[in-house]
Amino acid sequence: MGRETARARKVLASLEPKWVWERGETLVRVVLFLAAAFAVLVTLAIFLALIFDAVAFFEVVNPIDFYTGTVWSPDIREVFGVLPLLAGTLIIAGGACLIGIPLGLSAAIYLREYAPARVREVVKPVLEVLAGIPTIVYGLFALLAVAPLLRVWFGASFFNGANAIIVIGILIIPLVSSLSEDALTAVPVDLRDGALALGATKLEATTRVLLPAALSGVGSSFILAFSRAVGETMIVLIVAGQNTDLTFNIFGQMTTLAGWAAKRTTGDVAVGETVYLALFAVGFTLFVVTLLLNLASDALRARFREAYE
């Protein structure tokens, strides 16, 4: 590979004045490097912006109290125990995954293995459209369509956790289905055909051969979907409510790390107040949770990767 490039370079060099070629090459390399570096720098900057104020917060509030406290009353009693927010986040994101992952994976398997070409041509773009809908639109759908049903069926509060769970579940379907489908596509056709030739049914070939072979990709899509659900803000903000009483009642109001931060940021927060610093501590916690999830996704992909050459 390297030798061929070198040879190609030599040929090109003989065609053009050397300095013009080198300048162009250097320029492109620099521009591309800056583009790549920019993303890394921004991530670093976000982390730094969070960490300074988060550290300032932990000088006021003991981190142990913060991560083990069960009372979140930042404005009224000025008690900062993040567990109710963390629990709300895990309940809503976990519930959303219980809905979104089975549906997303089923859609991926159907599109990959079962769907006739014509159905595929219609369903796949529609799924992609679903991924492009702004989350505020999902939120309005939740308020207007889902909330009244939950009210009638389960006697839920107008603002409630179940509503957010359902709609975020729908939100992550396209994420799961498109990533899982990519993973399934990456499995060589020979493997599946082999299984079918040995007498396996389509279902057996899918569950026993295809899915295990695509496990790393499919699993990492699950984690990414969970991470997406953890960070979802707008839907939680407008449909889930604000209660922080550490409840597991999904038909009552609850909120998440992201939901609280978004709500509080739109209020009147004076710089340097404990509440102001708490925003950064919550943001930092959220950042760490999603970072860990993304690392887990990468690790899973690397660990169970089946390389087919």
Added chain:
Amino acid sequence: MSVGEEQTSIQRGSRRGRIGGTMIAIILVTVIAVSGVAAYYLFIPRAGPDLVRIDGSSTVFPITSSWAEEFNNANRQVTVAFSGTGGGFAKFCRGETDMNDASRPIKQSELDLCTQNGITGITEFLVAYDGLSIVVNKDNTWVQNLTVSQLCRIWTSNTSAGACGGAGGRVTAWNQLDASWPAQSIELYGPGTDSGTFDYFVEAILGNVKAEHTDQYLASEDDNQLVQGVASNAYTLGYFGYAYAVENTATIRIVPIDNEDGRGAIMPTHDTIRDGSYKPLGRPLFIYASAASLARQIVQDFLRFGYTTRGMQLVDATGYVSLIDAEIQAQLVKIP
């Protein structure tokens, strides 16, 4: 040799270009910095005869600041800040401010302090009434009225039996207040802690202890969202400004409040809020001025603007109860 010379000229050219770029950058930065500093000094309000300083109650602040916003122009500048009614009077009586916003009448001790410092001729201007309304859903058939101690038990976070003046601790379901009411939890909607309405409610109902206010309610600075929430189902209860409550009686119902002083439950209306019978959730709001400040044309103009139709519209827009014509006339005659 000739090739070497060529390269040098290219290098020299590019170096010259680089220096040019640096020079331009330096000039640009300098120009921006200088013009920024100049703009800062040109446009900040300067102390002078055309400046009026108002401080005091954060409850009255929205009124005076909305007046100031429309009143101010290049020649006259009213600046409004808030530090609480008492904190504002302290500044006012030291002569640091020209007028003071107050959500209660001035105290004798504050008058004495003013007199000591030579601030005399203190005049009280009524600007609006603040009436907090308790609202429930239209489909709520059981609540006819609520006492202040029932309100306290609904909104307190205190669970001890001695809370709410001995009336009892926190309730979370309707039947805990009255056994004949539904065994459904009460869904609460109210203003956020940044709001003056929140402070007022804490002061009037929760013994002025902020920490007693529950956290388990949907807080919003947007009254629209509160109305929407209370309207969403039968088991809700909320509180917000009177003006907003009366506008939405299609979906929500205002509850009369019993102050437990033998007068029975009083419904908030323009009249009951004005005459002070809607207690403890109704109160008049004032601006105070001294003789010295009232002698100034700009202060007179500002007050006159406040009492115009437009000024009273702004009062309504902030969610307070504006004055009737007779009251406005009674205020206007105090302006020299």
